Amino acid sequence: MNLQVQKNTLYVGGLAEEVNEAILHSAFIPFGDIKDVKTPLDQATQKHRSFGFVTFLEREDAAAAMDNMDGAELYGRVLTVNYAFPERIKGGEQGWAAQPIWADADTWFERQQQEEEMQRLQAEQQAAMKAAEELHRKKLAEEREGEKEEETEIKADPMAAAEAETLKQQNA
Numbered sequence: 001m002n003l004q005v006q007k008n009t010l011y012v013g014g015l016a017e018e019v020n021e022a023i024l025h026s027a028f029i030p031f032g033d034i035k036d037v038k039t040p041l042d043q044a045t046q047k048h049r050s051f052g053f054v055t056f057l058e059r060e061d062a063a064a065a066m067d068n069m070d071g072a073e074l075y076g077r078v079l080t081v082n083y084a085f086p087e088r089i090k091g092g093e094q095g096w097a098a099q100p101i102w103a104d105a106d107t108w109f110e111r112q113q114q115e116e117e118m119q120r121l122q123a124e125q126q127a128a129m130k131a132a133e134e135l136h137r138k139k140l141a142e143e144r145e146g147e148k149e150e151e152t153e154i155k156a157d158p159m160a161a162a163e164a165e166t167l168k169q170q171n172a
Helices: 020-029 059-069 103-157 158-171
Strands: 006-013 034-036 051-057 079-082
Touching: 006 020, 006 059, 020 034, 020 051, 020 059, 051 059, 059 079
Parallel strands: none
Antiparallel strands: 006 051, 006 079, 034 051
């Protein structure tokens, strides 16, 4: 995973159930001006998921907060504080990406058009191959008919049959 770290946003893990965004803000305000505090909610229980994000205005303030608060205790729970990774949104051609799902709509349509064009070209090529095979079969059939006519001519002419017999013996 090669994501850029956000140097002014901190991940705060290990939060107790009683901790809300206001308490988290109060715990981190001594280190500098805070731009935003978020505690993502569990959709089923509507409670936070034991972690949150604190975004500082200055990188130095975030670094100071991380150094001082990582391993600290808040409401009886030990906190884990690290730099946060950018939010990941489901979508994009690679599955999880930092872009919305509709971002690759144009490339999807282009791929669909290319696929349809490829199928059309393959169908044309198959039709051309069938036509070429049919032409080849007709030529072979005509050659065989020509050979049969020669054989019937040889059988009808005793002199030609004798010449053919002599040629066979010489070649053998």
